[in-house]
Amino acid sequence: MQAYINSVSLISPQLTHDGSFLTHPLVNELACVMNCVEPVYKEYINPVALRRMSHVVKLGLAASAICMRQLPDVRPEAVIIGSGLACLSDLEKFTRLVEEYKEETLPPIPFINSAHNTVAAQIAMQHKLTGYNITYCHHFLSFESALRDAFMCLSEDMQNVLVGGIDERTSDNFHIYNIAGFWRKEPVNNLDLFKGSYPGTLNGEGAAFFILSNEKSDGSLACVTGVHTLLLPNSTIEDVNQELEVFLKKHSLSKEDIDLFILGRNGSNVYDSLYGQFEEEIPQSAHIAYYKHLCGEYMTSSSFAMWVASNVLSSQSLPDILTFRRGSRQDFHRVLIYNQALGKEHAFILLERA
Amino acid sequence: MKEEELIEKLKAEIIEQLSLEDITPADIDADAPLFVEGLGLDSIDAIELTHLLDRNYGIKLEDPKARREVLASVRSMAQLIAKQGK
Amino acid sequence: MRRRVFVTGFGILSAIGCDVESNYSSLLSGRSGIGQAKFVKTLLDRYPFAEVPASNEELAAKAGLRLEPFHSRTFLLGLCAAKEAIRMAGCEDQLPSMALVGSTTVAGMDLTESCYVRMVEEDPTLKYLVDSMDCSDAVNRMASVLGNRNMVSSVSTACSSSANAIIVGTRMISSGLADRALVGGMDSLVRFSINGFNALEILSPTGSQPFDQNRDGVTPSEGAAFLVLEAEDVVGNRRVYGEIKGFANANAAFHQTASSPNGEGALAVISKAIEKAGLQPSEIDYVNAHGTGTKNNDLSEGRALEAAFGVEAMPLFSSTKGYTGHPFAAAGAVEAVFSLLAINNQVVFPNINFKTPMEELSIRPVTTLQKKEIRNVLSNSFGFGGADSSLIISKV
Numbered sequence: 001m002q003a004y005i006n007s008v009s010l011i012s013p014q015l016t017h018d019g020s021f022l023t024h025p026l027v028n029e030l031a032c033v034m035n036c037v038e039p040v041y042k043e044y045i046n047p048v049a050l051r052r053m054s055h056v057v058k059l060g061l062a063a064s065a066i067c068m069r070q071l072p073d074v075r076p077e078a079v080i081i082g083s084g085l086a087c088l089s090d091l092e093k094f095t096r097l098v099e100e101y102k103e104e105t106l107p108p109i110p111f112i113n114s115a116h117n118t119v120a121a122q123i124a125m126q127h128k129l130t131g132y133n134i135t136y137c138h139h140f141l142s143f144e145s146a147l148r149d150a151f152m153c154l155s156e157d158m159q160n161v162l163v164g165g166i167d168e169r170t171s172d173n174f175h176i177y178n179i180a181g182f183w184r185k186e187p188v189n190n191l192d193l194f195k196g197s198y199p200g201t202l203n204g205e206g207a208a209f210f211i212l213s214n215e216k217s218d219g220s221l222a223c224v225t226g227v228h229t230l231l232l233p234n235s236t237i238e239d240v241n242q243e244l245e246v247f248l249k250k251h252s253l254s255k256e257d258i259d260l261f262i263l264g265r266n267g268s269n270v271y272d273s274l275y276g277q278f279e280e281e282i283p284q285s286a287h288i289a290y291y292k293h294l295c296g297e298y299m300t301s302s303s304f305a306m307w308v309a310s311n312v313l314s315s316q317s318l319p320d321i322l323t324f325r326r327g328s329r330q331d332f333h334r335v336l337i338y339n340q341a342l343g344k345e346h347a348f349i350l351l352e353r354a
Numbered sequence: 355m356k357e358e359e360l361i362e363k364l365k366a367e368i369i370e371q372l373s374l375e376d377i378t379p380a381d382i383d384a385d386a387p388l389f390v391e392g393l394g395l396d397s398i399d400a401i402e403l404t405h406l407l408d409r410n411y412g413i414k415l416e417d418p419k420a421r422r423e424v425l426a427s428v429r430s431m432a433q434l435i436a437k438q439g440k
Numbered sequence: 441m442r443r444r445v446f447v448t449g450f451g452i453l454s455a456i457g458c459d460v461e462s463n464y465s466s467l468l469s470g471r472s473g474i475g476q477a478k479f480v481k482t483l484l485d486r487y488p489f490a491e492v493p494a495s496n497e498e499l500a501a502k503a504g505l506r507l508e509p510f511h512s513r514t515f516l517l518g519l520c521a522a523k524e525a526i527r528m529a530g531c532e533d534q535l536p537s538m539a540l541v542g543s544t545t546v547a548g549m550d551l552t553e554s555c556y557v558r559m560v561e562e563d564p565t566l567k568y569l570v571d572s573m574d575c576s577d578a579v580n581r582m583a584s585v586l587g588n589r590n591m592v593s594s595v596s597t598a599c600s601s602s603a604n605a606i607i608v609g610t611r612m613i614s615s616g617l618a619d620r621a622l623v624g625g626m627d628s629l630v631r632f633s634i635n636g637f638n639a640l641e642i643l644s645p646t647g648s649q650p651f652d653q654n655r656d657g658v659t660p661s662e663g664a665a666f667l668v669l670e671a672e673d674v675v676g677n678r679r680v681y682g683e684i685k686g687f688a689n690a691n692a693a694f695h696q697t698a699s700s701p702n703g704e705g706a707l708a709v710i711s712k713a714i715e716k717a718g719l720q721p722s723e724i725d726y727v728n729a730h731g732t733g734t735k736n737n738d739l740s741e742g743r744a745l746e747a748a749f750g751v752e753a754m755p756l757f758s759s760t761k762g763y764t765g766h767p768f769a770a771a772g773a774v775e776a777v778f779s780l781l782a783i784n785n786q787v788v789f790p791n792i793n794f795k796t797p798m799e800e801l802s803i804r805p806v807t808t809l810q811k812k813e814i815r816n817v818l819s820n821s822f823g824f825g826g827a828d829s830s831l832i833i834s835k836v
Contacts, residue, residue, distance in 0.1 A: 048394055051373040052696075079691070086575070086596065095549075095556050098635045103483040105408065108401050111636035112696050112824065116545065116575065116596035121825025124691035130708065133691035133827060134604055137575035138594040145593040152611050172560045179562045180570045231583050231592045397698060401641060 003154055004220040004354055006074070007211040009067035010307045011036050011059055012295045013204060017066070019311065022319040025294055029189035033169060034204040034296035039066075046126060052109055053122070054089045056168035059207040060119035061126060064164060067209035068127065071219075076162035076211060078132035078153045079120050082146030083166050084299025085173065086116035086137050092172045119166060132158075140341035143300040144349065147227045154214040161212050165303025169205040169296075177203070181270075182297075193267035193293040194324075201266035204296015208303035210310075220354035222313035222335075224306070226251055230346040237277040240346055244338075247348055259329045260287040260312060262305045262322075264339030266297040274343050279325075287318055287327040294321070302339040302347060309335040309351045360432040368428070371406045372399055384428040392427075400425055407431065411439035445610045446675050446836060447682045448531065449668035451524025452777045453517050454764045455490035455661050458502065459524055464781050467789045468809060472763050474647040474659050479513075480629045481554070484638060488647045490661030490765030491629055492517060505585070510568045512548030515578035517664035517770075518626035522582055529668035530678060531620065539591035539618040541609045542579035542666075543601035543625035545769040548572030550628040578626060591618055596769070598823030599730075600689075601625050602665065603772025603831055609669050610684045619674045624666030624773035633768060634660050640697065642734045648766065650731030650759035651738050651805045653796040658732050661765025665773035667780075682780045685816065685834040686717025692826030698736050703744030705828045706730075710748045710818065713830035721748060723816055724755050724832075726788050728775045729805070730820040731759020732766050741820065742801040751802045755818075758791035758806045772821035772829065779817040779833045786814050 013034035014021035028034055041050055041058050044065040053061070060081070068076070090113035097106050115121070117135040124133050132153060136145035143165035150163045177183065184200040193202060212224065228247040232239055248254055261282055265275045279288060289312075295304045312318050312332055337349040355363070365379035372395070386392035389400070403425055407413040413434060415421040424434050452459070455473025456466035466473070477489040492499075499516035500507035503523060507516075526532055551572050552559065559566050571577050576594050583592045591612065595604045602625025609621030627633075637643045637658055644657035669684065690712065692705025699705060714721055730741055738759075749755060760778050767774055782788060791805035816834045823829075 047376055051375055052398075084574070084576075092556075094636065095553055095632060098553070098631050099557065103631065103635055103638075105405055106635055106639040107405060108398055108636070108639035111639050112398065114636075115598045115824040117598055117823070117825045117827055118696070120597075121691065121696065121827065124693045124826060125696070128693050130691050130693045130705075132689050133597075133825075134608070134689065135596055136593055137596045138579070138592070139574055139576035141576070141593060148591070148593075148617070149608065149611075152615050152617065155615050156611070175560045175562050176570055176573070179559065179564055179567045229590060229592070231580065231589055233584060396695065398640075398696070401639070 001151055001155055001225065003151060003212040003224040004216050005210050005222050005224065005310045006213045006217050006220050007067050007070040008221060008307055008310055009063045010208045010304065011039065011063045012206040012304060013037060014294050021294065022321055025191065025321055027189055027191055029187055031187050032184045032202055033174060034190060034202055035169060036205050049126060052113065054087060054113055056087055056089065056166060057119055057122055059168060060164060060166045061122055063207035063209045064123045064162060067211055071211055074160045074211060076129060076160050077158040078161040079123050079129055080146045080149050080161060080163045081120040081135045081166060082142035082300050083119065083135065083137055084139050084142045085167050087114050087118045088173055089168060089170045090114040092170060140299050140345045141229045141347055143303045144227050144229050144347040150212050154212065159214055162209060163212055164207065164209040165300035166207040167205055167298040167300045169203055174203050190293050194265060194290065197269045199268055199270050201268040202296040204298045206295050206298060206304050208307045216354055222310040222351050223354050224349065225352050226350040228348045233344045235343050237274060240278060241281060244348060251350060256283055258286055258334050258336045259332045260289060260318065260335045262289045262291060262309055262335060262337045264292060264301065265290045266292045271342065274340060278338065285328045287329065288325040289318060289322040290324050291322060302337055302349060305337045305339065306349060309337060313351060313353050357432055357436060360435060361428055364428055364432055367406055367410060371402050382428060386427060388425060388427055411435050413438055442614045444672040445613045445669050445684045446672055446680045447667050447780060448670050448675060448678055448680060449525040449529025450777045450780055451521040452665040452774060453492045453521050454663040454767060454774050455492060456763050458492060458494050466763065470790060470792055472792055474765055482631045482634050484634055487643050487645060488659055489629060490659055492662055510572055512572050512578060513550040513628035514544055514546060514548055514626050515581050517628060517662065518542060518578050519582050519585060521624060521664040522586065522622055522666040525666040525668050531668060534620055535587040536589055538588055539609060539612050539621040540579060540583055540588040541593050541595060541605040541621060541623045542582065543595045543605040543769045544575060544578055544627055545596060545598060545601060546627050546630050546633060547575045548577050549630045549632050553630055553632055597827040598825060599768050599771055600821040600823035600827045600829045601769035603821035603829040604689060606667060606684065606773060606776055606831060607687045607689055607829060610687060613669055613671045619671050621669045622666055623669060624664065625769040626664035627662055627767055627769040629660055629662040644733055647793060648733035648761045649793040650733045650761050650791055651742060651798060652794050653798045655733045655735065655738060657734055659765035661767045663764065663767035663770040663774050665770055665777045667773065667776060680836045682783050683834045683836045684831065686713045686832030687830065688712035688716060689829045692828055694826055697824050699740035699822065701740060703740035705826055706741050706744035706820065706822060707747050709828045709830040710744060713818065713832050717832040719816060722753060724818050725812065725814040726782055726817045727755055727757035728779050728817060728819040729757050729759040730822045731761055733761060737822065739800055742798065742803060746801065746803055754803045756788045756806045756810065758789055760789055762791060762793035775819050776831060776833060779819045782817055783814050783833065783835045786811060788812055
């Protein structure tokens, strides 16, 4: 199965709209959080609808609109969203209101907007996309679940589908995950995220959208050929390598066939030891890249990585800012994204040159 | 409070309650329909405006017919507040 | 080549029973599960609700677990339903390779909503609850107990969530991604959703009366249901209870919460699902309607049914939410189980709590239990955000 990436968009803590962050990344050293650089929403969203939208809905609508504008003749037949936290800020707001108002009459809007499928629904409503519409909320495997569905859609009867990975950062969520030791205790320059050994990472957010098509066009940036997930608590590097081998074998490939590995290292020694072991078995000639120093950790960050992969495959160059180890290979034919959370949820995405 | 003053106060409250960010009180015609035409509000806004009248003026609008009449325009809301508001 | 997808097992917990058998006997006797709440703590207790008649301790025991403080009621409900489905299908040995697609809207809110502010203030004694807030928590815990490894996921599309989980599982099998899938949904009754529906002014003061002229809203409830789906070519000689013959998911793109008065969104999925099943509308023998008991849904859905089938040719239809209330994410799977019961027992369940026909509609729901030949059932599920889905479940 080949799913051609015919359009991409990315809103992130970087100036991603023109790709300039790859040479001039934004640096943040004051806090353990990375917030999106927001576009002027009115350029993308009907102002009457805008008034009720929370941060994540605006991010999703703007990013999806940017993605669709690049292919004005294409009407996606499906809207498929992966979001770990979905419409969290409204959910938090309404949870607090129930308490504060002592269950007296509450304003309905945060409740309505707390529905996990609000971004997908608003995209459908704003663009009158009455086709297939679904939202996956499965922690660190949300985007991959959406991608898997997109593959199914293209193997059924659809030609073009819109797929997005999106998560917002909220202050409540930051504090709640802080109890679990998720974040750095001291602020760090994000470009130094991989230096030293600390138990936490940076809290990020982002929205990446893709129009995937079963037909190649002149503008195809890359093509996604496979996605694979594994849920296995306390998994070892042997489990991961074995799973990868099975996955690649299904595509008649082995590790030697991968030119670039994009890894989800996040600068937390709790997460990263598994990546360290994984890197040891990557062929020396292959390139290794990291990306979370540019966007922080969030549940659908692999969608940021997929943007990176399509950029590398279409430009045939790997920017220094992403490079952890430069290999000897000249061309980029295949890219593998490996992201995992707490040694329990693992995901592989395989891409090829279009 | 005079009706016109009440209308101006109410416009500001409506803008805040409904997050009508780009709209100023001057943009709202006190006699124009609030729903569908005019500001283009919907059933969820009607619930928000009902809450506004309850919380700020102690007016309860439970009967759907009465609600439609009162929420027709800013003026009709102001007139009810002048008559019943606490 | 597309493969046929069969149902080989199902499990359910709803307000009318904690397993398939007790649900079926309540459906036959016309016993509603709507009444005073016993487990959820809410100040809105003047409203009736519909709870699964079992405490968390009882649910844990039923699932064969020792109750832990991080076990949400949502998870316990889901695990009990899934275990019943797996037992019925007799496919325990297949679990590691079986896909698992669950769904929830409230996740573990039953544990966290009362201590939310303390969690935000980083009370370290609440560290054990952090995971339970996540939508994936119940499904991930189910997978840990049951052993599923790949293709484990959660869908969340408001009140059509578990109908969509069934659709996703069916497509995984028909497209060849998986041979078997455990699919369904679960939600516990929490103050969050009760207050949400109260804020929208659609909480029923009397108990849900679907398709009645005097219907006055939704009765929030809880429940879980899971189905074991298997490809035709791996079922062997095990018993088959039905086939997922058709389905459709589409977006109404009309309004965030409301359905259009003429039900265009509902009509689209009903027609597409029937077409996908390769059937004519006249071949549908029973419709299990979404029928929540709100003014808006029942009018919109009723008009869509009239348009899809024609008033004269309307098959028997009922909403079973007068029995169960509305279990939100679980509704689609709960009603898929009721549809399977209808097929396997050749019976149509009545639309209880119905007295007065709606002025706007010419069609009337079934109000008494009816024995009838049932080959194909249409089951509707509609959610916020125009998230409409329909399933066609058929006799094999």
